[in-house]
Amino acid sequence: MFRVLAADSIAKEGMAALEKESGVSVIYGSVEDVQDPESIDALVVRSATKVTKELLSRFHNIRIVARAGVGVDNIDIDAATQRGVLVINAPDGNTISTAEHTFAMIMAILRKIPQANQSIKEGKWNRSSFTGAELSGKVLGIVGLGRIGTELAKRARAFDSKVQVFDPFLTTERAKTLQVVPVSLDELLESSDIITVHTPLTKETKNLINTENLSKTKQGVYLINCARGGILDEEALYTYLSNGHIAGCALDVFVQEPAVENRLVHLPNVIATPHIAASTAEAQMNVAEQVAKEILTFSKGKPVKNAVNLPAVSNDDFQKIYPYYELAKVSGQFLSQSFSSPIKEIKITFAGTITELDTGLVSRGLLSGFLQPRVDRIVNDINATLIAKEQGFSFGEKYSTETQGYENIIEARVIGETESFSLQSTYINGYGPRVVNINGYSTDFVPEGFLIYIEHVDKPGVIGRVGKLLGDLEVNIAAMQVGRKMAGGEAIMMLTFDKELDQDVLLRIKELSDVVSATTINL
Structure with missing residues (x-):
């Protein structure tokens, strides 16, 4: 029997899909009233119940928590993920x-x-x-x-x-x-x-x-x-x-x-009004129906649409693909912060032994990493493609034989109406993730921490002026990578810092002669 606890005055009519299903039992009441918390497989809440690490520990057999609404501020997502608990919400109901x-x-x-x-x-x-x-x-x-x-x-x-x-x-x-x-x-x-x-x-x-x-x-x-x-x-x-x-x-x-x-x-x-924009009978019915259908899908072992965190993957390929999934997620975040124009298309190309695996998870990871700062809801690997469609841009992947000398290479290219931006990255056993090319500039850095991406004219003294400015401002550079295509042309700098920089520092860098642009990237 798959037992569902519906707390916080969930609309009972909206739970009809679960009520009618054989093998599923729905219990209504608060988490405090449950005498046998170990028997509960799924928990449905609104905003009143706080799904904390302690609560998840007490209901330690819960496999899915459903928020009958959009926000999940009352759910400890990290704690749920660590326990292998899937968290879902109802982003469209209100x-x-x-x-x-x-x-x-x-x-x-x-x-x-x-x-x-x-x-x-x-x-x-x-x-x-x-x-x-x-x-x-x-x-x-x-x-x-x-x-x-x-x-x-x-x-x-x-x-x-x-x-x-x-x-x-x-x-x-x-x-x-x-x-x-x-x-x-x-x-x-x-x-x-x-x-x-x-x-x-x-x-x-x-x-x-x-x-x-x-x-x-x-x-x-x-x-x-x-x-x-x-x-x-x-x-x-x-x-x-x-x-x-x-x-x-x-x-x-x-x-x-x-x-x-x-x-x-x-x-x-x-x-x-007292935060009631989503408080209609219809909205409460809609969110209850959405999560009920999602829980029913989950109970049958099928993937759900509105997952907030990453569901566990048990097949052998997951261990092989997961480092590239994490790399792709960070690459998506990097691209999103680097490219501020409207998007028409995102292309991801895989080359190397990774093409022998199911790269769908990697692609969805990159897309969800790219979209998360751009939309007004939780984005995950399940709903990222749907949200991309909503936003009006296409997304596709392909395979190539051009590995650039690495065992594996992932190239992501964002295409806008008037410009594009590309990023090539790889994962090296023993060394971890690396970004090896940005927009055609060869480089080599770890995509993590607090970064500033600078485009500048390749002239003597530019790097020195940037370094002197940061030194005068008592800002310590943790690492620096530079790249250029040809002498005297365009060039880039990628600076890494131990902490996030104030915006006035960024403005000062932009004001330096021969600096074309400067963008903060926090990963």
Whole structure:
């Protein structure tokens, strides 16, 4: 009997696929109430239950944990992986509910509906105090065109709004298909009447909208955040809302929650909801149904679609292929950070004895490593190809006989609309992973740690100027690799550091004469 514990008030109707299956038993209740935790094979949770290392130790026969929702912050992924527990989620179940909530917030802030409602409940009839604005004819700026941003764009067009999008990875073809106008972040801020954010919260997107760039927005702009707290700088918001530059702000998420004491929510031109964008009966049903079907698939020994961590592979080939899988994952991360343009295609070529093995795992590892910093959900080896299709670019692999003198070589090439970027790497027994070529430049370095990739003119003194600058700033270089194609032409430097560098150091390097570009890469 495959026993499933459904905790955190999971919608029972959504678990019907499991309830009907012979050989599967579904138990409803909290983890604290289970008398025989060793009998549980699968655990379904929402956000209330914290799946910790200790809980997994107590339920030590669990083979799969399902989060009936998108975020997995309440699950210790590392602990689960170490115990061989597969973690899955339901990334698509609340797309519509969040998009609709965002749209409702836009309409509510434009028409001052919450304020008018409160006024009439207080016995007032001040019609002139609640003159609103129409969405028709307005410019809606969407930051991040993932699943939710895409659904929002569809609805906005139906209201005769002009939709413009800032998304560094949006291709021209996809923008044309979705009937949106791709723009830079500055252009979006300067020309949008309403701005809504739909990106994941990362180091790059934290305080993406801040004091400096809010000054570029229109007088009377409206801002919406139903994505993640922290994308909008709350201190900057308060200042611009208080001085009237921002006409109104609608917030469903905050840096610290519950946000009942947040001073933003008490401003008259702010409407707020308690992180409920995904809280609809339909969304809760959808996420329950998604994870129920995934658990049923898993119970039959088949691969699942929405795995968050890497499922164990027991065949003999796994031990042979795994070093290349890890190399490919890091190579994908390197490529993603090195190439910021929209993507049309990724090609991966294998040469050497690796072609005798199933390289599918390696390819998926590279793709998931590449995609993870670029999308607003967990990416893994199972769903990476589907997400690539969503993002509008193709992905393929082929075999070659050109090993460049190594036992095995993996080449990954990212092709954009106007440029491309290639990386060749290998794994040497006893030495580990190495990157041996970047964009045609021969090199040899370990792809790990904190790196800076510099393109420069091959002239005397350039390397010395970089070294002197870093020395003056008391920044220690752990390792350096250089490469060139011909004397006096273009050249590269790859510097490795013991810790992450401040952005002002990177800016100082970029300002040096004969330095063409400098990019930080953290692996």
